[in-house]
Amino acid sequence: MGILELKNIGLSLNGKTILDSVSLDIWQGHVHALVGTNGAGKSTLASVIMGLEGYRDITGDIFLNGERINDLSIDERARKGISFGWQEPARYEGITIESFVSAGMKEKNKDAIQSALLQVGLNPDEYLHRSVDSTLSGGERKKVELASIIAMDPPFIMLDEPDSGIDVGTLQKMSEVIKELKNKGTTILLITHSLAVLRLADHAFLMCNGTIIEKATADKIIPYFENNCIPCDHKNKPTTKGVLQS
Amino acid sequence: MKIDDATILSKSAGIEANILKKNDIAHLFINHDKVVGIHAVPGLDIKTKPIENGLDIRVLLKKNTNVAHPVQMCFGMIPKKGIQRINMDVIIEEHASIDVIAHCTFPNAVDVQHIMNATISIKDHASYSYFERHVHGQKSGITVIPKAKITLGPYARYKTDFELLKGRVGVIDIDYETTCASYSTLEMNARINATHNDTVKIREVGHLTGEHAHGVLLSRVAVRDTANASVFSELTASAAYARGHVDCKEIVQDYGTVSAIPVVKVNHPKAYITHEASLGSVDSKQLQTLMARGLTEDEATDMIIQGLLT
Numbered sequence: 099m100g101i102l103e104l105k106n107i108g109l110s111l112n113g114k115t116i117l118d119s120v121s122l123d124i125w126q127g128h129v130h131a132l133v134g135t136n137g138a139g140k141s142t143l144a145s146v147i148m149g150l151e152g153y154r155d156i157t158g159d160i161f162l163n164g165e166r167i168n169d170l171s172i173d174e175r176a177r178k179g180i181s182f183g184w185q186e187p188a189r190y191e192g193i194t195i196e197s198f199v200s201a202g203m204k205e206k207n208k209d210a211i212q213s214a215l216l217q218v219g220l221n222p223d224e225y226l227h228r229s230v231d232s233t234l235s236g237g238e239r240k241k242v243e244l245a246s247i248i249a250m251d252p253p254f255i256m257l258d259e260p261d262s263g264i265d266v267g268t269l270q271k272m273s274e275v276i277k278e279l280k281n282k283g284t285t286i287l288l289i290t291h292s293l294a295v296l297r298l299a300d301h302a303f304l305m306c307n308g309t310i311i312e313k314a315t316a317d318k319i320i321p322y323f324e325n326n327c328i329p330c331d332h333k334n335k336p337t338t339k340g341v342l343q344s
Numbered sequence: 345m346k347i348d349d350a351t352i353l354s355k356s357a358g359i360e361a362n363i364l365k366k367n368d369i370a371h372l373f374i375n376h377d378k379v380v381g382i383h384a385v386p387g388l389d390i391k392t393k394p395i396e397n398g399l400d401i402r403v404l405l406k407k408n409t410n411v412a413h414p415v416q417m418c419f420g421m422i423p424k425k426g427i428q429r430i431n432m433d434v435i436i437e438e439h440a441s442i443d444v445i446a447h448c449t450f451p452n453a454v455d456v457q458h459i460m461n462a463t464i465s466i467k468d469h470a471s472y473s474y475f476e477r478h479v480h481g482q483k484s485g486i487t488v489i490p491k492a493k494i495t496l497g498p499y500a501r502y503k504t505d506f507e508l509l510k511g512r513v514g515v516i517d518i519d520y521e522t523t524c525a526s527y528s529t530l531e532m533n534a535r536i537n538a539t540h541n542d543t544v545k546i547r548e549v550g551h552l553t554g555e556h557a558h559g560v561l562l563s564r565v566a567v568r569d570t571a572n573a574s575v576f577s578e579l580t581a582s583a584a585y586a587r588g589h590v591d592c593k594e595i596v597q598d599y600g601t602v603s604a605i606p607v608v609k610v611n612h613p614k615a616y617i618t619h620e621a622s623l624g625s626v627d628s629k630q631l632q633t634l635m636a637r638g639l640t641e642d643e644a645t646d647m648i649i650q651g652l653l654t
Contacts, residue, residue: 150632172635173644182636188629191564191593192651201647202637229651250637 101126101254101285102147102180107158109146109308116142118309120158124254129276129286131296131316134305135327140289141185143305144256147287148182149175162254176202181252185259185289187243190230195220195242198230202250214249217278218242219271236263244275255279258289273298293328296320304341312341349373350381353420357447357479363416371416374399376428381418385411388442398429398459405470407437414443414475424454424485432462434472438497441471449479453486453514462492466500466528473503480511484540487515494520496528498554503531509653513542513571520547526554526583535564535653538571538600549578552586552615559588566649567600578607581615590619595626595649 102124109117117139124130132140145153147160149172160167162178170178181202190198199214200206212222218241228234230242240263247255260276261269276298279286288295296302302319304312304327312319322342350364350373364371364381370388373381377398384390387409393400405411421428436442450456466472480486488508496502506518513536524530530550538544544567550559565573579588594602608617626648634644 148632148636151628171641172632173638173640176636176638180636184629184633188627188633190630190648190651192654193647197647197651201634201639246637 100124101163103161104143104147105159105161107143107146107156107160109142109153109156111152116308117146117156118307120308120310122303122310122313124285124287125301126253126285127280127283128300129280129288129298131288131290131299131302131319132305133290133296133302133319133323133327135291135330138305139308140291140305141258142308144182144258144287144289147256148172148180176252179253181247181250181255183240183243183247183255183257183260185262186236187239189232189234189239193230194227195230195245196226198242199246199249202246202252210249214245217248217275218245219268220245237265237268240264241268241271244272248275248279252284254285254287256287256289259292260288261290261292261295269294293320293324296323314342318342348380349375349378349422350418352422353380353418353447353449356420356451357418357449357477359416359418359447369413369416370411371418372401373418374420374428374430376421376423376426387411387440388415395429395431397427398431400431401433403432403434405436405440405442407440409437409440409442411442414445417444417446418449419446419458419460420449420451421456421458422452423456424452425456427457427459430458430460432460432464434462434464436464436466436470436472436500438467439469440467443473444475446474446476447479448476448488450486451479451481453481454483455485457487457489460490460492462490464492464494464502466494466496466502468497469499470497471501475505476507478506478508478510480508480514482512484512484514484542486512487517489517491519492521494522496522496524496530496557498525498527500525500528502529504533506534506536508536512540513538513544515543517545518547521549521551522559523551523553524557524559527556528554528558530557530559531562532560533562533564536566536573537649537653538565538567538573540569540571542567542571544571544573546573546575546577548576550580550588552579552581552588553583554586555583556585557581557583558586560591561589562591564593564652565602566595566597566653567602568597570599572601574603574605576605576607577619578609579617579619580609580611581617582611584612584614586612586615588617590617590621592621592623593652594623595652596624597626597645
């Protein structure tokens with residue numbers, strides 16, 4: 099069953115087409131990957147789904163559990179069950195990790211905050227009272243971002259480049275968390291150009307030049323992406339749909 | 345039962361009720377122009393002398409004295425109208441160390457001026473930390489004018505935190521100037537939340553005149569409604585290995601206005617000063633991240649501002 103449906107999404111910025119007729123279905127309880135090279139439009143599409151500033155003037159329709167959400171604000175979408183982890187999360191002066199992680203919780207619960215931190219490999223005794231500021235490393239900040247999403251317990255999570263700027267150990271931890279979330283029925287969309295992250299997905303959408311050029315199981319997309327997209331020299335042009343059949 | 349002025353001030357400032365009874369904690373409580381509570385600890389000498397509408401206060405911390413618990417000071421005015429003048433002369437002698445928490449509370453102010461003129465001398469290897477927390481009422485009739493000239497001896501440390509987060513600011517005009525000898529450390533922080541038609545003026549100046557002197561001037565101001573704030577921060581490094589940083593953040597909402605004038609001067613080729621300032625609305629990414637956790641725009645904005653001012 100589809101939790102999120104995009105129909106013919108289009109977006110132009112400064113007269114340039116960024117997204118062109120993007121349609122896809124996200125299936126409940128599955129891990130999906132939106133994969134493509136830099137500039138393909140992956141993060142833009144995630145921003146459109148979340149309704150971020152500058153990404154709301156779109157054509158097409160976004161449905162969440164059958165309800166059209168185009169006109170909803172970011173927080174309204176979040177309260178309906180969408181959450182988003184940034185590639186480079188924001189830092190906050192004076193806001194503790196405890197406050198940040200609990201911000202999206204319906205009922206503030208210290209045990210749940212601690213549990214979320216432990217799940218991403220952060221010791222609550224060490225981190226709970228630290229600020230979400232520049233004293234955290236990039237990897238620590240990514241973990242805190244993920245912990246805040248876990249604590250919120252949304253049915254649908256988008257993670258933009260979850261492996262960027264983190265070490266191998268942290269990536270391993272991220273992978274474990276994604277599997278745990280899937281096991282408890284959370285729907286996940288991973289935005290990535292990394293094979294390691296792509297391998298965590300059940301389904302994949304291959305994106306090129308602002309449109310989806312292939313939808314398939316991840317194991318079918320992986321070899322094509324590895325052999326054709328990673329060494330790609332056409333800089334997202336031209337776009338060919340149905341690449342696995344060609 | 346009649347409640348004494350010290351208790352009224354304690355309650356207004358949110359001071360723990362029994363702190364005045366603790367023998368090992370020094371305190372000085374002033375209502376308008378009268379001392380309503382005073383207690384010193386060994387090595388600390390506090391003398392007061394009445395002047396028109398206020399007091400001269402002399403604080404002397406003797407050489408090698410380390411005051412274990414923060415000294416509790418309270419400067420307040422219970423009446424609705426009046427002027428409070430405090431002339432403070434502080435001397436921290438060599439190798440002495442003290443922390444002061446100063447509570448300034450004007451709960452009923454309709455037309456009140458609090459004027460503080462301080463001279464502070466922190467001798468060699470001495471340390472003085474002064475945390476000044478203002479608690480104002482919800483009326484705007486208060487004008488606060490704190491001025492201080494501070495000198496740091498070699499290896500001395502001085503840290504001041506000025507906080508005005510509760511109640512209306514009214515008009516505040518801070519003017520602190522510090523001169524730092526070799527290997528001394530200066531840290532001046534101000535955090536103010538201004539609303540309605542409040543006015544905030546901050547002038548903070550540091551002269552790093554000695555080798556290896558370090559200084560940080562930090563200000564955090566949030567304004568909303570039609571409040572206005574101007575921050576002038578000046579840091580000068582005039583000796584080898586003097587290091588400093590000026591950091592100003594001001595968040596504006598509604599029809600508020602802010603300005604910041606950072607001045608950094610370096611008069612020695614081996615000195616180094618950095619500065620950063622940001623003025624404007626709440627950072628969009630910070631805001632949208634919290635909104636993506638389900639907070640409304642107002643809730644997210646409040647959380648960011650509270651964090652900044654904490």
